[in-house]
Amino acid sequence: LTPANQAGGNRYTVSPDTKWAFHTWSTFDTPPVTELVSLPKHTVARTLAANTELAAKVKAVLTPGEFFQVTIADGSTLDGWMLKPKTFDPKKRYPVIVHVYGEPAGQTVTDRWGGGRMLFHRALAEAGYIVVSFDNRGTPAPKGTDWRKVIERKDIDAVDICTPNNLHKEIAIAAAQAGKAILCEKPLAMNAAEGEEMCQAVEKAGVANTVWYNYRRIPAVSFAKQLIDSGKLGKIFHYRANFLQDWTISADLPQGGQGLWRLDVAAAGSGVTGDLLAHCIDTAIWLNGGVAN
Numbered sequence: 001l002t003p004a005n006q007a008g009g010n011r012y013t014v015s016p017d018t019k020w021a022f023h024t025w026s027t028f029d030t031p032p033v034t035e036l037v038s039l040p041k042h043t044v045a046r047t048l049a050a051n052t053e054l055a056a057k058v059k060a061v062l063t064p065g066e067f068f069q070v071t072i073a074d075g076s077t078l079d080g081w082m083l084k085p086k087t088f089d090p091k092k093r094y095p096v097i098v099h100v101y102g103e104p105a106g107q108t109v110t111d112r113w114g115g116g117r118m119l120f121h122r123a124l125a126e127a128g129y130i131v132v133s134f135d136n137r138g139t140p141a142p143k144g145t146d147w148r149k150v151i152e153r154k155d156i157d158a159v160d161i162c163t164p165n166n167l168h169k170e171i172a173i174a175a176a177q178a179g180k181a182i183l184c185e186k187p188l189a190m191n192a193a194e195g196e197e198m199c200q201a202v203e204k205a206g207v208a209n210t211v212w213y214n215y216r217r218i219p220a221v222s223f224a225k226q227l228i229d230s231g232k233l234g235k236i237f238h239y240r241a242n243f244l245q246d247w248t249i250s251a252d253l254p255q256g257g258q259g260l261w262r263l264d265v266a267a268a269g270s271g272v273t274g275d276l277l278a279h280c281i282d283t284a285i286w287l288n289g290g291v292a293n
Contacts, residue, residue: 003042009112014039022048026113028065028081031055063125067109070134079109080134083125097124099133108133147171151178158208161185164267165274169194176205185212186282187274213282225287236288241280 001021002010008027015021019039026032034049066082085094099121101108114121121131147163150156151174158181161171168189175182182202188211189195202209215221227233261267262275285291 001039001042006042007111009110020045028067028111028113028118029062031058031113058119061126062122067111076137078134078137079107080132081109083121083131085125085128085130088130094128094130096130096132097121099131100136107135109135148174151175151180157181158183162212164261165190165269166267169198172198173201176201176207176209179205179207181208183210183212186278187270190269213279213286215279215283216286221283221287228287239284239288241283243276243279245276 001012006025008025008030010023010025012024013022021037021039022034023037023042024032024034031051031054032049033047033051035044036046036048037044063083063086066084068080068082069077070080071077088094099108124131147159151159151171159171159175161168161175161182161184163171163185165185165187168184172182172184176198184198189198216225228236263271265271268275
């Protein structure tokens with residue numbers, strides 16, 4: 001669909017008759033441009049959003065990003081990008097900040113505009129930092145996706161399961177049987193029955209395990225727990241939580257393509273209840289104990 005000479009990242013919304021499409025493209029250094037194109041020749045009928053003002057503003061301050069590859073210990077080649085200060089001197093040493101999004105749904109190393117996060121990274125570069133990002137081995141550009149070989153390796157002590165939800169059970173049970181510590185993304189499983197099987201396998205193997213309810217470690221939540229545990233707030237009768245997240249409806253979805261598995265019931269299982277509400281429920285239990293009734 002995309003012309004061979006069209007650089008960067010490209011996204012389409014195609015009309016039902018497949019004769020027209022809204023086409024949005026961008027590059028690592030170029031903000032998104034949205035066009036109406038006719039198909040199949042990809043002729044631009046109208047530019048709907050050129051972002052010329054933003055492009056002019058950022059051009060004056062942008063340092064072009066650099067793409068690279070690095071080979072790690074097991075022989076896998078990982079993709080990466082790097083932002084350097086404008087005044088970069090190869091003879092000097094610089095502090096390095098590494099940005100990683102460890103999930104199979106989302107690559108961070110793509111030739112497309114990164115929005116506000118990327119502008120923040122560029123600001124860090126202008127402040128004298130080198131900013132680097134790597135794609136992990138389970139991204140849509142797969143690097144070392146055979147998890148069974150990982151579980152079989154004697155030098156691997158723990159397995160971090162950050163796959164779509166419909167794969168959690170198989171990996172967790174195999175990892176437990178292999179004696180590996182297990183760190184699993186939430187929601188734990190597609191349903192309660194699968195979760196019970198996973199728990200039984202872990203208990204039988206006696207391996208260390210956890211579910212990634214990472215919001216427990218946000219400073220504000222940790223402080224609230226300290227206050228509650230100290231008794232300073234007395235007995236807690238009411239808890240209210242919101243989880244506000246809108247990236248799935250973003251016009252320029254950061255994760256793109258396969259990132260939408262979260263909206264596919266066959267892959268996600270429980271939708272927003274397992275994906276977002278699970279954090280709210282866990283935070284309630286973490287702060288104030290188990291729910292008895």
